[in-house]
Amino acid sequence: MGENKHVEEINNFAKKYIKEIPTETPTVNFTANLMKSITALETLKTTTVYKPLISKKGWFVIFLAIMAILFIPLNSAKEVLFTLPKFNFSFVEKIRFLGVIENLKISNTTFAITVVFGLLVTIQIIYLKGFFEKCLH
Amino acid sequence: MPKFKGDAKFSTWLYKIAYNTCLDAIKKNSIQNKNVTIDEITINYISSVETILDGIEREERAVIINNCLEQLPEDEKAILLFFYFKELSLKEIVEVTSMSEANVKVKLHRARKKLLSIVKNTVEPELISHYGRK
Numbered sequence: 001m002g003e004n005k006h007v008e009e010i011n012n013f014a015k016k017y018i019k020e021i022p023t024e025t026p027t028v029n030f031t032a033n034l035m036k037s038i039t040a041l042e043t044l045k046t047t048t049v050y051k052p053l054i055s056k057k058g059w060f061v062i063f064l065a066i067m068a069i070l071f072i073p074l075n076s077a078k079e080v081l082f083t084l085p086k087f088n089f090s091f092v093e094k095i096r097f098l099g100v101i102e103n104l105k106i107s108n109t110t111f112a113i114t115v116v117f118g119l120l121v122t123i124q125i126i127y128l129k130g131f132f133e134k135c136l137h
Numbered sequence: 138m139p140k141f142k143g144d145a146k147f148s149t150w151l152y153k154i155a156y157n158t159c160l161d162a163i164k165k166n167s168i169q170n171k172n173v174t175i176d177e178i179t180i181n182y183i184s185s186v187e188t189i190l191d192g193i194e195r196e197e198r199a200v201i202i203n204n205c206l207e208q209l210p211e212d213e214k215a216i217l218l219f220f221y222f223k224e225l226s227l228k229e230i231v232e233v234t235s236m237s238e239a240n241v242k243v244k245l246h247r248a249r250k251k252l253l254s255i256v257k258n259t260v261e262p263e264l265i266s267h268y269g270r271k
Contacts, residue, residue: 010178010253011249017190018206018218018221019221021202021206021222
């Protein structure tokens with residue numbers, strides 16, 4: 001009972017005197033200054049936004065160009081735009097090292113491990129790319 | 138603004154941001170440890186402090202209370218101001234500070250006691266010196 005009385009008294013004390021504290025008023029230019037610093041921050045943000053070197057449009061143009069190079073000569077069969085220089089690849093048969101590769105036998109386990117390892121590395125690259133992109137933003 | 142989900146009042150959401158930003162700034166800039174000893178509070182103790190305070194002019198009294206509040210640990214000072222000055226409910230303070238309700242209650246009680254002790258220790262010597270000068 002006595003403790004409750006104390007709590008009530010202290011509560012009244014705090015209520016009475018804290019209410020008397022005047023509200024702090026900001027300076028005349030406060031809002032203007034605040035908005036200025038916010039806009040400065042915003043412009044800083046926009047300058048650090050990640051932009052790919054080659055845009056989607058750029059990739060599309062490159063894709064179109066490659067397609068054009070590949071298919072235009074094939075469709076116009078009579079008029080050959082250019083001929084690739086002919087190389088003699090017969091020297092490859094002379095290299096004995098190739099025989100070693102042909103005789104090389106990889107066990108199923110090694111093959112499976114290599115495939116899984118490759119998969120994991122690919123996943124990690126995708127994950128890390130996402131992570132660093134998030135960090136940039 | 139896009140982060141405001143509308144779960145709580147806009148003012149509560151704004152207070153929460155301000156509270157956390159201020160606490161972060163204080164933590165970054167100062168390592169001062171505000172240890173305040175709490176005196177044993179009796180009814181006489183409270184009424185004697187009130188008598189002294191009532192004898193001081195309102196404006197001067199507000200300055201004294203404000204200075205005393207500054208001596209409290211930041212979280213306790215914030216809770217006191219939220220509760221008495223901004224008149225936030227306990228539930229709203231819980232939302233702003235992310236503390237449990239029990240913790241807020243304990244801190245509020247402790248902060249009130251500390252404030253009273255600080256006010257007494259600030260005002261009493263001043264009063265004695267004032268009488269001494271007379």
